Amino acid sequence: MTGSCKLSTTQILSAIIVIIIIGAFTAYAYSNANDALKDSVKQGMKSTAGVMATQINASDIAKFKPGDDTSPAYLATTRQLRNMRSMNDHILNAYILKVSPDRTITFLVDDLAEYDPQGSAKIGEVSTAPDKLEIFSALSAPTTSREPYTTKYGSFISAYAPIDDSNVGSSGNTYAVLAIDMAADDYNNYTSRGILIVLTGIVSMIIAVGAIFWFGRRDEKKSE
Incomplete structure (x- = not known):
């Protein structure tokens, strides 16, 4: 029982760390992508207005x-x-x-x-x-x-x-x-097309956390 409880705690801590890391990278990528899209739209509008004004x-x-x-x-x-x-x-x-x-x-x-x-x-x-x-x-x-x-x-x-x-x-x-x-x-x-980045991040979290628990469970069975 002690070994099983310790393994479960390790799994939970690992999952939390993975979620934090992937979440941080996803948020960073999403913010950068949206900022780039906004800048692109605004630059295009400025160029159009500038040409029209002339x-x-x-x-x-x-x-x-x-x-x-x-x-x-x-x-x-x-x-x-x-x-x-x-x-x-x-x-x-x-x-x-x-x-x-x-x-x-x-x-x-x-x-x-x-x-x-x-x-x-x-x-x-x-x-x-x-x-x-x-x-x-x-x-x-x-x-x-x-x-x-x-x-x-x-x-x-x-x-x-x-x-x-x-x-x-x-x-x-x-x-x-x-x-x-x-x-x-x-x-x-x-400028919200970066939503694909968020979805990719969520899927990555699910896969990574699932892998942690699957491999942890497999190792637990081997040690029994």
Whole structure:
């Protein structure tokens, strides 16, 4: 009885150690995989927003004012944005934001205006996205949301890029910020593919623990 009890204790301790080791490696691999996927998505979004921003002529949008949402010039810009973002099926919306000297962020163009007037932002509407720091930073270089966020329009993760005002006759300061949105669900689904690593880790734990008890039981029978 003493030998059997001692063997059982050894088996339990060995199983615990194996679970801890495999669990730690699994958690580490899962975290790294998810971080890599998130970085990949964000880099892709930043690149897309950056390229789109270079195609916007600041002089075309500088004249927009509240009430111009149905003007031919405004609708032409919304179509340009839709055409550019249509190359990526994951981008739901493209729009242009204006940062005022008092750091108020307002919508200047929303590419959904023509087809969804009720679900699109109006010219001059204040942005309620929590990405203010990212939008301010986008006055200098492309940025992305740190994490998905929710507004009255839905849940998204966004990328932002500066629209240069050199076309308005200046020396190249930022006039506005172009933004694109990806649905938060799409982002979360894409960046959670590391679940396979978790499943592999769980299976490895089951096999390793099973082996410990099987070999332990076999040795116990031999010693009887």
